[in-house]
Amino acid sequence: MENINQMEKKWQTYWDKHKSFQCKNGDKKDPYYILVEFPYPSGSGLHVGHVRSYTAQDAIARMMRMQGYNVLYPMGWDAFGAPAEQYAIKNHIHPKEAVERNIKTFKAQMKSIGFSFDWSREFSTTDPDYYKWTQWQFLQFYKHGMAYKDTVPVNWCPTCKSVLSNEDAAGGVCERCGSVVEQKEKSQWMLRMSDYAEDLLKGLDDTNFADRVKLGQINWIGKSEGVEVDVDIVGGGKFSIFTTCPETIYGITFFVIAPDGKLIKELMDRVENKDEVNAYIKETAKKSAMDRTELNKGKTGVEVKGIKAINPVNGKEVPIFLGDFVLGDYGTGAVMAVPSHDQRDFEYAKEHNLEIIQVIDCGDILEHAIEKTEYMGHGYKMMNSEEFDGMTVDEARVEIANMIEKKGFGRRVNNYKMRDWIFSRQRFWGEPIPMINCPKCGWVPMKEEDLPLLLPDVAEYEPTEDGESPLANIKDWVNCKCPECGGDAKRETDTMPNWAGSSWYFLRFMDPHNDKEFASMDAMKYWNRVDWYNGGMEHTARHLLYARFWVQFLYNIGLVPHKEMIWTRVSHGMVLGSDGQKMSKSKGNVMNPDDIVKEYGADTLRTYEMFMGDYQMDAPWSTDSLKGCRRFLDKVERLKDKVNDQEGFSEDLEVLQNQTIKRVEYDLLHMGYNTVISSLMILANAYDDHESITKEDYHLLLVLLNPIAPHLTEEMNEQLGYSPICEGEWPTYDEEKTVESTKEIAVQVNGKVRGTITISLEDDDATIQEKALENENVQKHMEGHEVVKVIVIKGKIVNIVVK
RNA sequence: GCGGGUAUGGCGGAAUUGGCAGACGCGCUAGACUUAGGAUCUAGUGUCCCAGACGUGCAGGUUCAACUCCUGUUACCCGCACCA
Numbered sequence: 001m002e003n004i005n006q007m008e009k010k011w012q013t014y015w016d017k018h019k020s021f022q023c024k025n026g027d028k029k030d031p032y033y034i035l036v037e038f039p040y041p042s043g044s045g046l047h048v049g050h051v052r053s054y055t056a057q058d059a060i061a062r063m064m065r066m067q068g069y070n071v072l073y074p075m076g077w078d079a080f081g082a083p084a085e086q087y088a089i090k091n092h093i094h095p096k097e098a099v100e101r102n103i104k105t106f107k108a109q110m111k112s113i114g115f116s117f118d119w120s121r122e123f124s125t126t127d128p129d130y131y132k133w134t135q136w137q138f139l140q141f142y143k144h145g146m147a148y149k150d151t152v153p154v155n156w157c158p159t160c161k162s163v164l165s166n167e168d169a170a171g172g173v174c175e176r177c178g179s180v181v182e183q184k185e186k187s188q189w190m191l192r193m194s195d196y197a198e199d200l201l202k203g204l205d206d207t208n209f210a211d212r213v214k215l216g217q218i219n220w221i222g223k224s225e226g227v228e229v230d231v232d233i234v235g236g237g238k239f240s241i242f243t244t245c246p247e248t249i250y251g252i253t254f255f256v257i258a259p260d261g262k263l264i265k266e267l268m269d270r271v272e273n274k275d276e277v278n279a280y281i282k283e284t285a286k287k288s289a290m291d292r293t294e295l296n297k298g299k300t301g302v303e304v305k306g307i308k309a310i311n312p313v314n315g316k317e318v319p320i321f322l323g324d325f326v327l328g329d330y331g332t333g334a335v336m337a338v339p340s341h342d343q344r345d346f347e348y349a350k351e352h353n354l355e356i357i358q359v360i361d362c363g364d365i366l367e368h369a370i371e372k373t374e375y376m377g378h379g380y381k382m383m384n385s386e387e388f389d390g391m392t393v394d395e396a397r398v399e400i401a402n403m404i405e406k407k408g409f410g411r412r413v414n415n416y417k418m419r420d421w422i423f424s425r426q427r428f429w430g431e432p433i434p435m436i437n438c439p440k441c442g443w444v445p446m447k448e449e450d451l452p453l454l455l456p457d458v459a460e461y462e463p464t465e466d467g468e469s470p471l472a473n474i475k476d477w478v479n480c481k482c483p484e485c486g487g488d489a490k491r492e493t494d495t496m497p498n499w500a501g502s503s504w505y506f507l508r509f510m511d512p513h514n515d516k517e518f519a520s521m522d523a524m525k526y527w528n529r530v531d532w533y534n535g536g537m538e539h540t541a542r543h544l545l546y547a548r549f550w551v552q553f554l555y556n557i558g559l560v561p562h563k564e565m566i567w568t569r570v571s572h573g574m575v576l577g578s579d580g581q582k583m584s585k586s587k588g589n590v591m592n593p594d595d596i597v598k599e600y601g602a603d604t605l606r607t608y609e610m611f612m613g614d615y616q617m618d619a620p621w622s623t624d625s626l627k628g629c630r631r632f633l634d635k636v637e638r639l640k641d642k643v644n645d646q647e648g649f650s651e652d653l654e655v656l657q658n659q660t661i662k663r664v665e666y667d668l669l670h671m672g673y674n675t676v677i678s679s680l681m682i683l684a685n686a687y688d689d690h691e692s693i694t695k696e697d698y699h700l701l702l703v704l705l706n707p708i709a710p711h712l713t714e715e716m717n718e719q720l721g722y723s724p725i726c727e728g729e730w731p732t733y734d735e736e737k738t739v740e741s742t743k744e745i746a747v748q749v750n751g752k753v754r755g756t757i758t759i760s761l762e763d764d765d766a767t768i769q770e771k772a773l774e775n776e777n778v779q780k781h782m783e784g785h786e787v788v789k790v791i792v793i794k795g796k797i798v799n800i801v802v803k
Numbered sequence: 804g805c806g807g808g809u810a811u812g813g814c815g816g817a818a819u820u821g822g823c824a825g826a827c828g829c830g831c832u833a834g835a836c837u838u839a840g841g842a843u844c845u846a847g848u849g850u851c852c853c854a855g856a857c858g859u860g861c862a863g864g865u866u867c868a869a870c871u872c873c874u875g876u877u878a879c880c881c882g883c884a885c886c887a
Contacts, residue, residue, distance in 0.1 A: 212807065219806055219883070226887080243887060256887090299885085325885040335887045343804090344885065417886055541882070611828070613815055617808090618880085625815065625829050627841085632828080634842090663819095675817070678827035685827090746823035751868050753823050791867055797822045801867045 004601040008711040012111055020726050021065075021073065021116040025511065025523050029070035033527050034061045035506055035566075037535035037543075038076045040498075041102035042083060046109040047583070048591045048609070048621070049575045053534050055606045056572065056615060056673055058115045059707035060532070063668055065116075066703075066730035072527060074509040075110065075117040077103050077124035081498050085429035092459050095429045099126055109593060113602045114710050116726075121512040125501030130508065131431040132452030133518035134501050137550070138423075139434060139445050140557060146192045149443065152422060153260070153285075156184035156467060163426040163467050183285050184467065188424035189433060189494065193549050197221050197416040199563075200548055206562075209569040216541045217548075222417025227401050228332065229410035231255065234308040234317060235270075239263050242331035242415055246404060247396040250385040251338040251359035252311045253349065256301065256323040259284040261333030264304070264322060272306030277322060284324045299348040300324060311336075312409045313400075314386065323348060331415055359384045360393055421546065423497060428461045428470040430495030438482035438489035447483050453491075469493040502543060503550035506530050507560065521561065530566045537571040544569060570671065573617040575609070580620045591621050603709035604630045610673035610708055632677075633712055636684055636705065640716055644692040649700070653693070655740055656686055657700055661733035664704050673708075680705050695720055703731055747772040748799040749781040757798070765792045772798040 015021060036057045039050055061073040079099045088095035103124060110117065123130050141147040155164040157174040164174060164181060174181055201221055204214050226244035233239070241255065257263050259281045271277050280302045301323035308317045325344060326335055339349035340358040349356055361383040382388045382396045391399060404410035424433065434446040434453045446453060456477040461470035471493040472478060482489040504518070511523035535543070548564065555563045576582060577589025584590065596605045608629040613619035649657060663679040666672075683701055687693050699722060706713040706725045717725050742760045745768075746753045755775040759768050769790050772778060778800065785802035792798050 215807060216882075222883085222886070224886070241887080245887080323885090325887090327886070330886050332887095337887090342887080344887080415886075417883085537881075611815090619815070622815065622829070628828050628830095631842095638843090674815090675827080678817075681827055744823095748823080748868075751866095756823075789867065791822095793822055793868095797868080799822080799867050 004603075005598065007715050008112075008114065008597075008602050011711045011714045012114055014714075014724070015114075015116070015726070016111075016119075019120070020724075021061075021071075022118050022120050023070050023072050025526055027070040029068055031072065031527050032064050032069040033072045033510075033529065033531045034064075035074070035509070035530045035533045037533075037539060038078050038502070038505060039106065040078050040081055040083075041099065041106045043087065043098070043102055044585075045102075045105055046593055047575075048593050048596075048605075049536075049583075051113060051593050051605060052575055052609045052612075052615075053536075053572045054110070054115050055113070055609055055708070056671070057532070057534050058606075059610065059673065059676075060668055061116055062707040062710065062726065063665070063730055065726070066706075066728060068729070072121075072509065073117055074121045074512075075115070075119070076122050076505060076509070077106070077126070078498070078502050078505070079103065079124045079126040080430045080495075080501055082427060082429070085427060088429070088459075089462070094457065094459055096126060099124065112597050113593065113605065116710075121509050123508065123512055125431075125505065126429075128452045128454055129515070130505075131501065133508070134431050134496065134504070135434045135446075135451050135453060136448060137504065137518065137554070138431075138496065138500075139448060139451075140559075141191055141553065142435070142445050144553075144557060146195070146553060147423065148190055148192070149187055150190050150420075151185050151187050152190070153183040154186045154188070154426075154467075156182045158182055160463075161465055161467060162463050180286075186424075186426075186467070188422050189435075189492075191421040191423050191549075193421040193546075194416055194418055196549050196552055197223065197418050198414070199552055200418075200545065203548060203552060203564050206564045207569070208567050210571065213540045213544070213569050213571060217545060220418060220541045220545055224415050224417075226413065226415060227404055227410050228413045229312060229336070229404060231312060231334075231336075232310045233267075234310060237267070239309075239334050240332040240410075241334045241336045242413065243336055245338070245341070245397075246401045246410075247382065247385075247388075247393055248338040248341050248359055249311070249313050249336065249400060249404075250388070251340050251357045252316070252318060252336045253339060253355040253357055254319045254321055254337045255309050256321045256326050256335050256337050256345075256348065257304070258326040258328035258333040259322045259324055261326075261328035263333055267304065267307055270307055271304055273302070273304075276302050277304060280322055299344070299351050301348065301352065303352070312407075313404075319354075321348075321352065329419060330417070357384055418545075421549070423500070424494035425497050426463070426467055426469045427495050428455070430497065431500060432471065432495055433492045435492040436480060436482060436489045437492065438485060438487060440487055441482055441484045441489075443492075444482055444484050444489070450483075469495060471495070499543060499546045503547045504554070506533070506547075507551075507554075507565065518559075521559075524565075525561050529562055529564070532568045532570070533566050534570050534572060536574070540569065540571050570616070572615055573613070573619060575612075576618050576620045578621045578623070583621075589621075596626065600626060600630050601633075601711070603633055603712045607633060607677060607709050611677045613674060615671045615673050629677075632681055632684065633709060635688065636701065636709075637712060637716060639684065639687050639693065639698060639701070640719065642687065642690065642692050643695050643698050643720070646692075646694045647696075648694060649696050650690065650694055653686060653690070653697055654737055656683060657697070658733040658735075658737040660704060661700075661731050662735075662738055665730075665733075668707065677708065680708075700731060703728070743795060745795065746797050747775055747778050748797065749778060750802060751799060752781075754778045754781045759795070765794065768792050768794070768798060772800065 034057050036054050061071045065071045084095040084098050087098050125131060157164055157179055159177045159179040160174060201223060204217060224244050226242055227246040228240050228242050230238055230240050301321045304320045304322055307320050309320050310317055337345040337348065339345040339354065339356045341360055359382060360380050362380045380393050382391045388396045388400060401412055432453045432455060434451060436444045436446060438444050456474050458474060461473060463470050464472050478490050478493060480489055480491055507519045507524065510527045511519035514520055551560055551565045552563050554560045577587060579589050581587055581589060593605060604626060608626040611629055660679050660683045664676050667676045687697060699720060702713040702717045703725055714725055742758055744756050744758050747755045747757055755777040757771045757775055769792055782802055787800060788803050789801040
């Protein structure tokens with residue numbers, strides 16, 4: 001393989017030296033922006049999964065350049081994050097050293113695979129020149145009232161003395177040490193993303209995202225329409241509940257409020273059974289991280305004694321309970337309970353022996369009422385609901401909501417599952433949040449001209465005992481002057497989440513070296529949007545939502561040209577291990593792209609990963625299939641020996657060649673990479689069956705294969721005496737020449753194939769029918785039957801229906 | 804539980820969107836050339852009671868014709884999970 005490696009290196013050097021893939025802003029050619037998710041440069045190096053999507057987008061980029069587009073295909077690094085920090089703590093170095101080293105490895109790997117990235121636009125989210133703008137944008141959020149501080153519970157590991165992300169606290173147990181995770185209150189920066197819920201939904205109409213991607217966004221936003229109702233408390237005070245089923249309001253027999261909500265704290269003075277209530281609150285706090293894994297065992301809860309609430313529609317006094325199935329941070333943190341028509345309320349009522357009043361008449365006994373009315377039953381009639389009795393459920397739904405609004409104790413509202421974005425992380429290796437806490441002035445934003453706020457250059461930063469960011473220990477850095485009054489003040493020591501830097505990196509690629517703005521409006525208007533964004537399915541929900549939110553905000557304050565800056569988003573399937581399992585070190589099924597490149601060459605790796613299966617689905621690794629791709633490339637190379645000295649194309653290959661051009665072009669743009677390769681194999685096999693082929697024939701195959709296997713094709717192309725393919729043009733096809741003048745089609749009798757006939761383009765239906773009826777075997781099967789009908793589908797099939 | 808996806812030979816997967824199911828590749832079998840083959844070439848390769856019949860998770864339906872459309876159902880994968 002040594003000569004293959006050398007040959008590939010030769011072309012990689014050529015592309016570097018000639019800056020073959022650099023694009024210019026403002027170029028007269030049509031701009032086209034192709035984007036892949038920039039990787040987190042981990043210590044374990046590039047994954048074969050990266051290779052799959054990078055090659056796919058690379059193929060499109062290479063083809064479109066040849067088609068005359070000004071293609072932007074950039075690469076950078078999403079390099080903030082916990083692993084680099086952990087590594088650095090352990091080895092007493094600054095994480096930026098680890099990051100620099102990893103980036104170097106990744107970049108060398110990418111170059112060895114021949115991706116046509118425009119490296120002149122490379123940056124890392126950890127570059128001060130970049131995160132300066134991330135900080136600047138945070139200040140815009142703050143200045144527009146979109147960033148605020150709030151106290152929220154965080155996952156806290158008492159052993160590691162560290163705040164954990166939901167992922168690290170999965171199953172209620174600390175991923176590192178296995179201790180049970182607790183909940184701890186912490187003051188955090190928040191972004192008002194929930195304000196954008198409706199816009200984020202509507203914005204989807206202005207995108208070309210794949211349907212499954214759109215659905216992911218919609219589900220994550222989780223809109224539900226309902227009614228918020230104010231409920232008075234006996235003896236003064238009130239609270240609100242949210243319901244999506246206002247029609248069942250007469251069936252309320254109790255209310256349930258969240259143990260972790262604010263309401264119970266306010267009511268505490270009046271609670272008779274304080275000890276019991278407090279105990280339950282405590283229990284819930286411990287449980288809340290664990291409840292995911294704990295099966296839904298019954299409905300726990302306690303009555304809040306001494307306090308009754310009044311059903312606003314009929315004045316009925318009902319008890320209030322505490323229940324951990326009610327979440328403090330969704331809706332109003334309190335629900336009305338209608339056990340007759342809601343499964344969960346029903347279970348709760350049974351558990352605690354509570355009254356059940358049926359309000360929808362489904363003509364059945366109570367036990368079945370829930371099943372029948374919970375998700376359907378629009379046509380059933382109302383009962384026990386005063387003047388609404390006899391209305392259908394659908395009518396009552398509207399009428400009761402109207403009545404609630406008219407009487408003024410409630411209003412129609414939309415609720416969203418999507419919450420505000422918790423923007424603080426108690427970590428060192430992230431963008432410092434550029435806020436200063438002054439004892440006199442409160443929270444004060446840093447002056448924009450003082451950005452970037454750099455991370456301190458120290459090698460020791462153990463986390464603090466109480467879970468503050470490691471930055472809190474670095475006194476020189478923390479202590480500063482208030483930008484407003486000039487007095488002593490302290491910096492915010494939390495840093496931004498990983499999602500921050502990746503929420504706008506695609507804008508920076510449009511204008512990566514701008515030191516006046518994060519990107520100029522001119523540059524953004526030139527590139528217009530990201531035309532085609534590819535990434536993993538695991539990022540299509542959150543990363544994409546954060547990025548869209550960020551962009552919509554920038555649009556609203558006039559800083560980007562479109563509310564949606566990403567047009568098409570697609571996602572690819574994972575590359576699994578040869579055992580069909582997700583690749584992981586522990587399973588020992590990890591493939592290293594370097595090994596493949598060394599042994600089989602980059603082109604083989606690229607071809608195989610495009611050929612391995614449906615791009616949008618997971619596909620297991622198979623080294624045997626990989627070898628098959630090497631054989632295909634060897635065959636392409638050997639075809640050079642068949643080149644004769646005739647001019648032009650071989651006549652009898654013309655149709656297949658035109659078909660192949662069409663196919664390759666169409667399939668590349670529709671993510672049919674595996675069929676791109678199979679049609680090129682068919683073409684190569686056809687060449688192979690010929691005694692000899694012309695130079696032009698061969699050249700065509702090389703150009704069509706070039707987007708997938710750029711090295712070998714450039715090499716053979718050069719040997720043929722042509723100038724480099726990457727500087728040439730993409731072939732065009734003639735639609736008329738994609739059709740054979742004669743064609744074999746099947747003839748069926750009663751839907752079963754009984755023979756084939758050869759037809760020519762000019763044959764009309766009658767001629768085709770005649771030919772079909774003449775066929776010997778067809779006649780045999782028609783014997784003794786009467787022909788009822790003959791169906792002729794031109795160019796496809798004939799079906800003779802007999803009786 | 805909710806939402807999404809998937810199901811086709813021994814394996815990865817094709818099928819112009821209702822028109823010859825299994826393209827292309829892997830694997831396997833036999834043969835050729837070879838000291839040798841993990842190289843290359845040739846032929847074969849869905850199943851079965853093989854002139855025929857049956858075959859796209861399962862059961863129905865629509866149609867001249869169904870992997871494709873409709874109804875029901877099962878299994879697996881992914882995401883969110885007590886969301887009122």
